[in-house]
Amino acid sequence: MVPALARLMDCRQALSQVVSVGNDGLLSIRALAELVKRLMNPDAYFSFVSCEEAYSVGFEDLGSHQSYLSHMRQLIGSGGACSTNNNVRGAGTHIGAVPTQ
Numbered sequence: 773m774v775p776a777l778a779r780l781m782d783c784r785q786a787l788s789q790v791v792s793v794g795n796d797g798l799l800s801i802r803a804l805a806e807l808v809k810r811l812m813n814p815d816a817y818f819s820f821v822s823c824e825e826a827y828s829v830g831f832e833d834l835g836s837h838q839s840y841l842s843h844m845r846q847l848i849g850s851g852g853a854c855s856t857n858n859n860v861r862g863a864g865t866h867i868g869a870v871p872t873q
Contacts (some may be wrong), residue, residue: 779848786847794859796841811857812864812872
């Protein structure tokens with residue numbers, strides 16, 4: 773994953789582009805929240821708020837996000853998928869959280 777990010781950062785064609793770097797899986801916001809809870813803090817709880825409250829008036833919720841690695845592969849010629857579990861653990865560790873076993 774890190775080599776792919778480094779190649780994207782050096783790719784002029786990638787400037788101002790939205791590029792998925794995780795994996796090709798479909799994931800709802802709820803499923804992601806449940807995964808974060810399971811991997812990082814089983815004692816955490818969910819709080820449901822409207823999109824307007826969380827973001828701003830006019831925000832359109834996608835409901836779920838389908839990530840495609842094909843754009844990254846077009847830009848840099850390759851790019852391996854990274855599991856969502858590893859991405860969650862890495863992000864959590866980056867902010868000082870300790871993953872559960």
